[in-house]
Amino acid sequence: MPGARAPEEQRRRQILDAAVVVAGRERLDGLTVRKVAGEARLSPGSVFFHFGSKEALLLGLLDRVLVEIVGRRPPEDAAGAGTATARDALLGYARQELERLPDEREFVELFFDFWVMGTRHPAVREVMVDALSAYRASFLPLAERIVAEEAERFRGVSAEDITHVVAGFVHGTGFQAVIDPGGADVDDVLRALEALVPPPST
Numbered sequence: 001m002p003g004a005r006a007p008e009e010q011r012r013r014q015i016l017d018a019a020v021v022v023a024g025r026e027r028l029d030g031l032t033v034r035k036v037a038g039e040a041r042l043s044p045g046s047v048f049f050h051f052g053s054k055e056a057l058l059l060g061l062l063d064r065v066l067v068e069i070v071g072r073r074p075p076e077d078a079a080g081a082g083t084a085t086a087r088d089a090l091l092g093y094a095r096q097e098l099e100r101l102p103d104e105r106e107f108v109e110l111f112f113d114f115w116v117m118g119t120r121h122p123a124v125r126e127v128m129v130d131a132l133s134a135y136r137a138s139f140l141p142l143a144e145r146i147v148a149e150e151a152e153r154f155r156g157v158s159a160e161d162i163t164h165v166v167a168g169f170v171h172g173t174g175f176q177a178v179i180d181p182g183g184a185d186v187d188d189v190l191r192a193l194e195a196l197v198p199p200p201s202t
Helices: 002-026 033-042 044-051 054-070 086-118 122-138 140-149 159-181 186-196
Strands: none
Touching: 002 033, 002 044, 002 054, 002 086, 033 044, 033 054, 044 054, 054 086, 054 122, 086 122, 086 140, 086 159, 086 186, 122 140, 122 159, 140 159, 159 186
16 A cells, blocks of 8 residues: 555654764764664664665665755756846856755765765765766756857857856855855855856847
8 A cells, every 4th residue: 555655764764864863973984773773763673674784774864965965956947948048047046056055064064975985985976976967957958048048158068068067166165165154155156156157248
């Protein structure tokens, strides 16, 4: 029955919530099934029942972190057709992302931890690559509109190239804001981006 799955899914969420707390407090190196079980007020056997292994638990935690960091999607109008220019839509999306990342400090720090782990853990790397690819694809229609609006300016530049630049700008700046909160103001950074990406020529 469809309803019979709900308790299992709720228990998995309970375990992942506990894993976020433990990893936030002790980092990934300090995360153990026993500590997660204690935080969730469950037995270690229950954690193993739902995840099977510590590695599966780590990958489940990674999925949770990625939802918070790169799982958000642009508004339904992903191409920004209701906005004056694709540039305006891009800047609005960048602002939205930059303003929320400092509030996700715990998840940003865990994202860093997984990033380092991914350099030596193929399964973690594969999950992160797929999530980042999906994130860039989510605003590809907007990038395509930017190229179409100013074909001459963006000659030789693909829409995919633009998605890489936007993702790098948003997350590089957002992560800096978490590590060094007084280092850069969102409005100042966006003014710099506006200067780097001037309005379409008339």
